[in-house]
Amino acid sequence: MTWVRRVGWRHAVALLAVAFSLFPVVFVLSAAVNPLGTLNSTALVPTDVSGENFDDLFRTRPFESWYVNSILIAGLSSFAAVTLSMCAAYAFSRMRFRGRRVGLLSLLLIQMFPQFLAIVAIFLMFTTIGEYWPGIGFNTPWGLILLYLGGALGVNTWLMKGFLDTVPRELDESATMDGASHAQAFYRIILPLVAPILAVTGLLVFIGTINEFLMANVFLTDLDSKTLSVGLFGLIEGERNNNFGMFCAGSLLTAIPTVMIFQFLQRYIVSGLTSGAVKG
Amino acid sequence: MTTDHAAPPVPRQRGGRRSVDSGGPPVPRGSQGLGGLAGKVVVLGLVAGIAVWGAFPLIGARAWPGLAVLVVVTALIFYVYLSGRHIPAKYLLPGTLFLIAFQILPVLLTVSTAFSNFGDGHRGSKQDAIVAIRNASITQVEGGTEYGLTVATRGGELVFLLVDPTGAAFLGDADGLEPLPAGDVTVSAGRVTRAQGYTVLNLGQVGARSAEVTAFSVPTANGAIQSTGASRASERQANRIYDESCDCIVERSTGNRWTADNAAGSFVDSQGGHLAQGWRVGVGFDNFTRALTEPTIAGPFFRTLVWNFAFSLGTVFTTFALGLLCALALHSPRIRFRRTYRILLVLPYAMPSFAMLLVWRDMFNADFGLINRLFNLNVDWMGQPWTARFAVILVQLWLGYPYMFLVATGALQAIPNEMNEAALVDGATPGQRFRRVTLPLLMVALTPLLIASFAYNFNNFNAIALTTEGGPFPADNTTIGATDLLITYTYRLAFGAQGAQYGFAAAISFYIFLIVAVVSAISFRRTRRQEEVYG
Numbered sequence: 001m002t003w004v005r006r007v008g009w010r011h012a013v014a015l016l017a018v019a020f021s022l023f024p025v026v027f028v029l030s031a032a033v034n035p036l037g038t039l040n041s042t043a044l045v046p047t048d049v050s051g052e053n054f055d056d057l058f059r060t061r062p063f064e065s066w067y068v069n070s071i072l073i074a075g076l077s078s079f080a081a082v083t084l085s086m087c088a089a090y091a092f093s094r095m096r097f098r099g100r101r102v103g104l105l106s107l108l109l110i111q112m113f114p115q116f117l118a119i120v121a122i123f124l125m126f127t128t129i130g131e132y133w134p135g136i137g138f139n140t141p142w143g144l145i146l147l148y149l150g151g152a153l154g155v156n157t158w159l160m161k162g163f164l165d166t167v168p169r170e171l172d173e174s175a176t177m178d179g180a181s182h183a184q185a186f187y188r189i190i191l192p193l194v195a196p197i198l199a200v201t202g203l204l205v206f207i208g209t210i211n212e213f214l215m216a217n218v219f220l221t222d223l224d225s226k227t228l229s230v231g232l233f234g235l236i237e238g239e240r241n242n243n244f245g246m247f248c249a250g251s252l253l254t255a256i257p258t259v260m261i262f263q264f265l266q267r268y269i270v271s272g273l274t275s276g277a278v279k280g
Numbered sequence: 281m282t283t284d285h286a287a288p289p290v291p292r293q294r295g296g297r298r299s300v301d302s303g304g305p306p307v308p309r310g311s312q313g314l315g316g317l318a319g320k321v322v323v324l325g326l327v328a329g330i331a332v333w334g335a336f337p338l339i340g341a342r343a344w345p346g347l348a349v350l351v352v353v354t355a356l357i358f359y360v361y362l363s364g365r366h367i368p369a370k371y372l373l374p375g376t377l378f379l380i381a382f383q384i385l386p387v388l389l390t391v392s393t394a395f396s397n398f399g400d401g402h403r404g405s406k407q408d409a410i411v412a413i414r415n416a417s418i419t420q421v422e423g424g425t426e427y428g429l430t431v432a433t434r435g436g437e438l439v440f441l442l443v444d445p446t447g448a449a450f451l452g453d454a455d456g457l458e459p460l461p462a463g464d465v466t467v468s469a470g471r472v473t474r475a476q477g478y479t480v481l482n483l484g485q486v487g488a489r490s491a492e493v494t495a496f497s498v499p500t501a502n503g504a505i506q507s508t509g510a511s512r513a514s515e516r517q518a519n520r521i522y523d524e525s526c527d528c529i530v531e532r533s534t535g536n537r538w539t540a541d542n543a544a545g546s547f548v549d550s551q552g553g554h555l556a557q558g559w560r561v562g563v564g565f566d567n568f569t570r571a572l573t574e575p576t577i578a579g580p581f582f583r584t585l586v587w588n589f590a591f592s593l594g595t596v597f598t599t600f601a602l603g604l605l606c607a608l609a610l611h612s613p614r615i616r617f618r619r620t621y622r623i624l625l626v627l628p629y630a631m632p633s634f635a636m637l638l639v640w641r642d643m644f645n646a647d648f649g650l651i652n653r654l655f656n657l658n659v660d661w662m663g664q665p666w667t668a669r670f671a672v673i674l675v676q677l678w679l680g681y682p683y684m685f686l687v688a689t690g691a692l693q694a695i696p697n698e699m700n701e702a703a704l705v706d707g708a709t710p711g712q713r714f715r716r717v718t719l720p721l722l723m724v725a726l727t728p729l730l731i732a733s734f735a736y737n738f739n740n741f742n743a744i745a746l747t748t749e750g751g752p753f754p755a756d757n758t759t760i761g762a763t764d765l766l767i768t769y770t771y772r773l774a775f776g777a778q779g780a781q782y783g784f785a786a787a788i789s790f791y792i793f794l795i796v797a798v799v800s801a802i803s804f805r806r807t808r809r810q811e812e813v814y815g
Contacts, residue, residue, distance in 0.1 A: 006614065013609035014621045017602070017681075021628050024678065027650055028631070028639055040648035084375035091371035103372070110383055112796045114739045114767050114789045118386035120393070120774070120782055125386065132337040132346075150382025153375040155732055182367055183316050213634045213742065229634050236638065244642070251635035258630045 028248045037245030053245035054253075063250065065224045066231040070210050071257060073141050073148075073227060078205035080145070081152035082198055088153050089160035090186055094172065104158070111154045119218055122147065126219070139225040144216060148209055156201045163197040164190070199268035207258055228254045320361060327357050353377065394786035395562055400779035402545050402558045409559040410522040413529055413547075416557070417519035418503050427505065428470040429513040431486045431493055432478040438492055441465070441472040441480070442505065442513060449475075452498035452505055452513075471511060486510050529555065567787035580760040580769075581788075585795075587669070588765045592737040595676040596730055602677060603684025604722070608714075611692045622689075629682035637746040640675045644747075665762035668748050672763050676743055680733070691725040692718070731803045735796050744768045766792050 023044065031042040035050035057063045091097075092104055126147075130137020137143055171193070172185040180188065191198075213229045220226045226234070232250045235243045331354040338347040360369045396402075404412075427442040427450075440452035441460070449460040449472055466474040474480060486493060487510075498505040503517035520531050528539040529547050538547035538555055546558030572578055606625060610618055628636070643650040644661040652658060661667045695718060703713045737743070743765075744750060750761035750768045759776075760769050766788065774785030 007612070010609040010612060010615045013605060014615075014625070017606045018621060018624045020678065021625050021682070024636060024639060024643065025627055025631060027643065028636075039642055039645075042650075044650060044654060084378065087371040088375045091368040095368045095371075097368040100368075108800070109797055110379070110387065112735050112739075112800065113387050113793045114741075114770070118383075118390045121386040121389035122382070124389075132341065132343070133334065146378070147382050149378040151379075153379050157375075158728075181316065186371075207629075211633050229632065232632075232635060233638075240642070247635070248639070251632055251639070254632045254635065255630050258632075262626075262630055 028251055031245050031248035032252050034245050037242070039241045039244035042244065053249040057246045057249050057253075061231065061235070061246075062224050062226075063231070063253075066226050066228050067253070069141055069220075069225065070228040070254070073145055074206050074209040074257075076141075077145050077148040077209045078202050080149055081156070081205045082202045084149065084152040085154075085156045085201065086160055086191075086194070086198065087186075089157050089164055090190060092157065093161045093164035094169070104161075107153055107157055108155070111151075119215070122215070123218060139220055139222045141225070144219050147215060147219070148212070156205065159201060160194070160197050163194055167193050196268035199265040203261055203265055206261060210254070210258065324358060324361060327354065390786050391790060393783050394567055394790055395564060396560055396783045397545050397558075397563050397566075398560050398783045398786075399781040401556055402560045402783075404559060406540070406542075406545075406559040409547075409557045410529075412557045413520050413555060414518040414522070415497070415504070417531075418497075418506070418516045419519055420514065420516050424503075424515040424517065425505075427513040427515075428472075429507055429509075429511050430472040430475075431481045431489075431507075431510070432472075432475065433481065434478055438489065438496055439478065440496065440498055440505070440507070440513060441475055441478065442498075443467055443470050443472060454498070456499050457505065483510060563783070567784045568790075570784065571788055571791065576757075580757065581766075584760060584764055584766055584769055587763070588738060591669075591673065591676075591763075591765060592734050592740070594673050595680060595737045595740075595743075596733050598673065598677045599680035599684045599733070600688075600726075600730060602681040603686075604688045606681070606685045607688035607692055611689065625685055626682040628678055629686075633679055634742060634746060636679065637675065637742060640671075640678070641747045644671050662748050663752050665752060668752055668763050672743060672747055675747060676737070676740070679743075680737075684733075687726060687729055688722065691722050694725065695721050727803070731800050734803075735800050738765075738796050738799075739767045739792065740765065741767050741771065745771070 027042070027044055030044060030046040031037075031039070032053055033046050033049045033051070034042050035048050035052050036042075037053050037056070092100060126138055126143060129143065134140075135142060136146060167190065172189045175185045175189045176182070210227075211229060212227075213233065216227050216230045217233070220230055223231075228250065232247055232254070235250070236247045331350060334350055335347060338350065357373065360366055360373050425444055427444055430441040430443075432439055432441050434453075437453075442450045442452050442457070444450065447467065447470070449462065449465045449467055451458045451460050460472075460475065464476040465472050472480070481489070493507055493510075496507065500515060503515060505513050505515050507513045517532070519533055520529050522528075523530050526537070526539065527542075528537045530537055536549065538549050540546075541548050541554075543561065544554075544558070544563075545561035546554040548554040570577065571581060609615075610621055615621075641662075646652065646658075646660040646663060649661070651661070659667060661671050699717050699721070700713055703717050708716065744763055745768055748761070748763045750764035750772070752763075753761040759772065770785050770788045770792070773781050773788065
């Protein structure tokens, strides 16, 4: 009886939650290996297993290009966004200057504007940009990366600043006393200490970017330049039933980089996610 | 007394600087090492290179304002990084430049369209509208000149070589009609067969570019010359032309008049009708007042606002509750398989969310969806308002609770054990300990994240657009559905099938912004975090 009250309920909650978490994933897996590849022939537990949908995906669609594009765009954007955001967070946390308070608040406020309504303006902007510099216009990964970097400063900067505030100032002050420049204090003292939050924000930006659909859909219209989200959406946009297996196969493959990064960064994740917010 | 205490403190060098000379004097503040200098040179060189690369097309197109912006920005970057002052600016500038270019600028442009009637039929200037109306009304006229047509190219660009009934040859291009010197062309059977400086296209080549040829139009005083086949062209006349003396559009065949209404940006007739093609004008606060006063819009607007709050608060509350419950359940060293549970629990977070939204939509499908088949139900989930609302919140719960689980786990681990032990010693029950000790401490840590989650879900476009698309729609109102958020409703206004109304959509998005900002600001003020942020 006491075991049930102390530990048993914990297992019950966890098992129920795991069932809830897993059953759509199992369904996706079942659809992906379903040789018929249609939605209405897919059951929760696969009856027949084949790699046909994966074959079709690679044979009939430029899936490799979509994959490479997505990894390139999400990888570069998250790396650059974390760098830009970390620099800003360092300034906001360690320095006192005019406009600091306003700057911090406006970072939050700008994010609250329903961004994609600016799509019309962004579309017009990039039409012009594409005329002058085709290399960063529509259907190029570079233009999209630039666009994503516009959102580099934002909630993540707050998260990082919160984390930095918990790193004792004495550490970089003593380095400065010893003659380190502000840049050296930043690179040698601060950066190694804030690795957890870098991992977390990097992962958050990566997931956000690889899933981003609205902007990418406007931006990338050439079949070969598409990202996974845009390309996969195109698969079932017209033919919802017939391409469902291929769509699910593609979704599973899309999850792989995220899961890998997640595993790789796992030891940082739990502490990093909240340390920014947790403070005495 | 020992000599140890009397010894003078030995200056110690730390970190990387020790390598130079451990006994040397400290390097003065603000200086930099050789590595830093080299890095600076490389980065600034890169900036200069990009600026030069960016400048050539601008110079080529004589886009002087653009070039001026480029020069000023580049100069600013060099100034900030070369001068020894403005240290915060060195860290803030890169992110801020991107922020201004790709967020603030588009948002400002969007807000400025809220004060105009920008949208379908009101895109360009008044002159554009006049030209468009004229071109749209061009028709074949009785007795218009017929030409023998030869399609040719001039350096790749399409042109018409035309021969009129008298046998004179002309060049027709986008600028108009121009006589061709008789010596340069060979005319046979009423058509040009060869012309100096032009490449005559054969029938196959014309066929390949038929869309271009059909659209090609040579403007003339009254109308335009357009092809009527591969070898014939005729002059057509514009039926509706602009008359400057009355600032109106006159229709030749009927004599009808549409007078310009320069405040509304359209041409109106005496009965109050107007031409489809108008132009873009400022309308002041009309769009803002229209959203609040027009009954067909204001009614659904407030109903949608209520559902919007219910959706975002419901999502935050349910995801947080389930995430916290799981975190509490697994927050015990007694429980086995903790790592496995954790990995399986957060799997929804790793799956691509846009794809899972679409999968969920299909699982709720009434005819062949998994949910109905699995539980042997026959519910039209997405067809009834309340089941659809339940479904979208359930989907958000699935997508969102792993994040809350992770966050709550982290926060639980950060609560010092002594707190709970002290409560235990004082005789508190587990329920009391949770309510009085754990929960308040958790909330301090998590409130900012909950507010951010609220702001995000308030405008969670994908959650609705990829599942219910706003539906089900009531029979009497097809513009706003039962699960529509303000943002999906606005999206339909801005890009919808009834014609785009960007100006109006921008006004509504400004309202959305105000609502989210005010709610968030109030919540922030109520948390302790406020003081710490500015500390």
